[in-house]
Amino acid sequence: MTSLDGMTAPAAQAGAVTPARRSSRRAGAGASAARRRARWAGWLFALPALVMYAVFELYPVLTAVQYSFYDWDGIGVATPAGLQNYVRVFTEPQLVASIWHSFALILFFSLLPVTLGLVVASITREIRSQFAGGVARTLMFLPQIIPGAASAIAWTWMYSPDGAVNQLLSAVGLGALRTAWLGDFTWALPAVGIIGTWLATGLCTLLLLAGIGKIDASIYEAAQIDGANRIQQFFAITLPGLRSEIGVCITITVIAALASFDVVFMSTQGGPGYATTVPGVQVYQLAFTENRVGQSSALAVVLSLLVLAVILPLQRLFRER
Amino acid sequence: MATSLTRLRDTAPKTVLLSAAALFSVFPLLSMLSAALAPQGSAPAGISIPLDPQWHNFVDAWNVANITTLLESSAILVVGVVPVAVLISAMAAYAIAQLRIPFGSVFFLLLVFGLTLPFEIVVVPLYYQMQSLGLLNTRLGLILPLIGLNMPFAVYWMRTHFQSVPADITEASMIDGAGSWTAFRHIQLPLAIPALASLGVLMFLSTWNQFLLAIVLIDDPDKRTMAGALQGFVGAHSTDVVLLNAGALMIMAPTILVFVVFQRFFVRAMLAGAVKG
Numbered sequence: 001m002t003s004l005d006g007m008t009a010p011a012a013q014a015g016a017v018t019p020a021r022r023s024s025r026r027a028g029a030g031a032s033a034a035r036r037r038a039r040w041a042g043w044l045f046a047l048p049a050l051v052m053y054a055v056f057e058l059y060p061v062l063t064a065v066q067y068s069f070y071d072w073d074g075i076g077v078a079t080p081a082g083l084q085n086y087v088r089v090f091t092e093p094q095l096v097a098s099i100w101h102s103f104a105l106i107l108f109f110s111l112l113p114v115t116l117g118l119v120v121a122s123i124t125r126e127i128r129s130q131f132a133g134g135v136a137r138t139l140m141f142l143p144q145i146i147p148g149a150a151s152a153i154a155w156t157w158m159y160s161p162d163g164a165v166n167q168l169l170s171a172v173g174l175g176a177l178r179t180a181w182l183g184d185f186t187w188a189l190p191a192v193g194i195i196g197t198w199l200a201t202g203l204c205t206l207l208l209l210a211g212i213g214k215i216d217a218s219i220y221e222a223a224q225i226d227g228a229n230r231i232q233q234f235f236a237i238t239l240p241g242l243r244s245e246i247g248v249c250i251t252i253t254v255i256a257a258l259a260s261f262d263v264v265f266m267s268t269q270g271g272p273g274y275a276t277t278v279p280g281v282q283v284y285q286l287a288f289t290e291n292r293v294g295q296s297s298a299l300a301v302v303l304s305l306l307v308l309a310v311i312l313p314l315q316r317l318f319r320e321r
Numbered sequence: 322m323a324t325s326l327t328r329l330r331d332t333a334p335k336t337v338l339l340s341a342a343a344l345f346s347v348f349p350l351l352s353m354l355s356a357a358l359a360p361q362g363s364a365p366a367g368i369s370i371p372l373d374p375q376w377h378n379f380v381d382a383w384n385v386a387n388i389t390t391l392l393e394s395s396a397i398l399v400v401g402v403v404p405v406a407v408l409i410s411a412m413a414a415y416a417i418a419q420l421r422i423p424f425g426s427v428f429f430l431l432l433v434f435g436l437t438l439p440f441e442i443v444v445v446p447l448y449y450q451m452q453s454l455g456l457l458n459t460r461l462g463l464i465l466p467l468i469g470l471n472m473p474f475a476v477y478w479m480r481t482h483f484q485s486v487p488a489d490i491t492e493a494s495m496i497d498g499a500g501s502w503t504a505f506r507h508i509q510l511p512l513a514i515p516a517l518a519s520l521g522v523l524m525f526l527s528t529w530n531q532f533l534l535a536i537v538l539i540d541d542p543d544k545r546t547m548a549g550a551l552q553g554f555v556g557a558h559s560t561d562v563v564l565l566n567a568g569a570l571m572i573m574a575p576t577i578l579v580f581v582v583f584q585r586f587f588v589r590a591m592l593a594g595a596v597k598g
Contacts, residue, residue, distance in 0.1 A: 142350065
């Protein structure tokens with residue numbers, strides 16, 4: 001009932017204080033003061049979370065911003081660097097490359113899984129067998145359950161010269177294409193990307209399947225009676241009906257692509273050369289192997305801003321109307 | 322007869338497609354398994370049916386990768402992070418959504434801002450922060466940041482729950498002069514158990530699988546999470562394909578096992594978690 005109220009109570013209510021309510025408030029002034037005190041006392045509940053969040057997330061974020069304006073090797077005295085670290089993020093080849101790679105990974109971490117998920121989900125939408133569906137669901141979830149670092153090890157083995165990818169190529173008569181995929185300057189980045197595709201496809205498929213389940217089946221029946229074929233049904237019913245689920249899939253996977261670390265670090269460490277380096281790996285290496293803490297922080301700040309700049313428009317685009 | 326044939330023609334391609342998607346998801350793991358069962362010192366092929374499976378490879382990997390120690394270590398981290406984070410995030414969400422604390426929405430906006438922040442921006446400052454606190458290379462030095470970094474999602478999740486609690490339950494819980502704590506502890510918290518449990522499952526996974534913070538804040542692989550320990554293990558055994566795959570599978574096994582046992586629960590929590598996050 002104070003002006004602070006506008007924060008939590010609907011603004012309209014706080015603004016429109018009728019004379020009647022005003023007088024009743026005067027009458028119950030003591031009670032309302034007590035209530036106000038009680039509401040401040042509620043902060044005792046919120047305090048532990050606020051303290052932990054402030055000390056271990058907000059404070060480090062501000063520290064990173066501060067570091068980014070200095071040259072610091074992590075031990076000696078830091079010297080002011082102005083905007084130099086930020087300039088280098090956009091001029092130093094390996095840093096620029098890392099940013100481009102993270103955008104290239106969106107294709108594999110996000111677009112491919114969502115597309116595959118849409119295809120699989122829309123075709124299998126009316127699968128009847130509970131059992132087959134259940135088993136398939138369990139298996140498709142596995143990549144989400146195991147640590148990203150472990151997936152990287154599985155795929156490092158898949159891509160190795162003796163690995164299953166080369167074995168399959170030989171089996172279908174494409175043995176000439178055999179190569180050490182993760183060591184190849186051309187193929188390493190797409191190969192790392194496919195790991196991301198593998199990680200996200202199952203989750204996207206299941207999310208989209210759950211979304212399709214919510215679409216009224218009678219709409220499909222009506223469309224069928226009207227003579228719409230499967231493709232028309234997909235574009236007229238399924239796709240619009242999945243708007244928010246697609247938005248969720250894209251948001252999660254785009255963040256995973258831009259901020260990727262585990263998979264790249266464990267499969268290639270950013271190599272060969274800088275062929276697969278991403279901002280996450282660069283942040284780690286700049287700070288802990290090259291002792292360029294300021295530079296590392298500037299890149300981390302740019303990465304965070306990039307994530308925001310990509311996610312906010314996506315959120316707006318996919319918000320349900 | 323005819324109808325069952327058409328039905329078969331209708332469902333067969335779908336089943337094949339779904340099977341293919343499922344196979345794609347497990348194929349790399351099967352490839353690992355086939356290599357892990359090959360005789361040690363041999364050069365296994367990418368994927369093959371092991372004619373003479375060497376199950377004792379897993380015993381060896383268990384000892385070499387120090388799985389017993391790692392299980393303990395990860396369990397300590399999970400026990401240190403999950404209950405505390407679940408409790409304090411539930412308290413904060415209750416304060417924001419039901420007690421309507423002053424500036425609660427400002428606090429909430431601050432948390433939402435944290436939802437999009439990648440760990441990359443905090444990891445380097447956290448390293449120096451922990452160094453100055455003398456907590457580098459200790460489990461506490463990993464537990465505390467993980468609790469803090471979990472707050473945005475956790476409070477967001479619990480707030481959704483507390484907003485959905487009917488107003489008359491909230492009012493009833495406040496009657497009889499019971500303090501907010503009593504109302505929270507004895508009425509709100511028991512009602513929130515499904516939401517709390519899902520949150521716990523998601524946090525268990527993210528803690529157990531945490532990699533970046535684990536390798537930065539803890540030098541000793543034996544004190545890390547299971548995922549973090551992989552880095553040390555790969556560094557030491559990268560040339561021994563058989564042992565490497567066996568060890569990596571052992572390191573993944575606990576989450577897979579827990580998942581298979583509680584899978585309905587997991588799937589529901591993760592699908593809901595994705596939608597809310």
